[in-house]
Amino acid sequence: MLELAIGIILGCCALGAGSAMIAGIGPGIGEGNAVAAACEAIGRQPESRSSVTTTMLMGCAVAETTGLYALVIAILLIFVAPGMFVNLLMSTIS
């Protein structure tokens, strides 16, 4: 019974980590769209290349933070949460 409970905890943590990483897809799509629009803008006004690149770099870095939040949650669910939950289970049983 205890093994089953631990298995469920580990499985749920892994499922949660996988679900959290879905959020990692969004920034890629957003950055892709931003760069495509920047290409168009630079094509129209080649002299604005420097300012467009700076603005886009900052925008891409901000967009990427969303993916980082997901990454951190996934890492915590994989490496920190299982041990914590198993300890909680053990202390509850004992």
Next chain:
Amino acid sequence: MSKIDETVKRESVYIAAFVGVLSVLMQAVFLVAGRWDYTVLCGNLLSAAAAVGNFFLMGLTVQKALGKGEKEAADTMRLSQRLRLLLLFVVVAVGAAAPCFHTLAVIIPLFFPRVAIAVRPLMDKRNKNGDGKEGEGK
């Protein structure tokens, strides 16, 4: 190998400098809290290098993508973002699993570039005001 764009270099240096300053602040906070040991320093170094490297690689990808067509540029950026996220995952996983790294000290510096970008408009505004005052004096 293609030449690195001046804008990418400038922004990467700005982010690296800001990450360095915030890392020192974080070390000070750990020290004041009485939780400082060598694992905090190792974790901070690993994560700060990963954060700056991630930004620099993003800059290189943007530079490369701007020379392509719209569709190709978008695809390049998407692929690059996924690969960089995978790279960060490996770095943070190593930081979380290895006992020589403090987990919190590995996670926090990943968000320093975001803080640097949030502060950027304030610094630009201050620089502009400074220039304006100098101009008035002349």
